[in-house]
Amino acid sequence: MQYLLKWKEWPTKYNQWVYAEDEDGNSNIDESLKEEFWLHGSKTATYKRRKVNMPGKAKTRQETLQMINAERDKVLEDKTISSSHNYVNNFIDDLVFFLDVAKAFNTV
Numbered sequence: 001m002q003y004l005l006k007w008k009e010w011p012t013k014y015n016q017w018v019y020a021e022d023e024d025g026n027s028n029i030d031e032s033l034k035e036e037f038w039l040h041g042s043k044t045a046t047y048k049r050r051k052v053n054m055p056g057k058a059k060t061r062q063e064t065l066q067m068i069n070a071e072r073d074k075v076l077e078d079k080t081i082s083s084s085h086n087y088v089n090n091f092i093d094d095l096v097f098f099l100d101v102a103k104a105f106n107t108v
Helices: 031-040 061-076 083-104
Strands: 002-005 016-019
Touching: 031 061
Parallel strands: none
Antiparallel strands: 002 016
16 A cells, blocks of 8 residues: 655655555554545545556456555544544445446446
């Protein structure tokens, strides 16, 4: 799992992909920043379908969504989340899955 970091007051060309954890399982990103993202950040880019350049090595769309949701749940596991946040997160998950299925059948 990686996060795209935008450095405050730096141009977007300096954005950087950073692994959530190092090889030993230690966090590379401050947990409060992860919490802030999962509670209040835009999820549009997170759930966006991407082209994959490594045939055979890529996760399926379903596996990718499960990985993203597992990370969200891990970061927010001890946090009290309002039911509206849960509703919105579940709605996004359902909408993304629906759109993927519709694209598979060329209906969108």
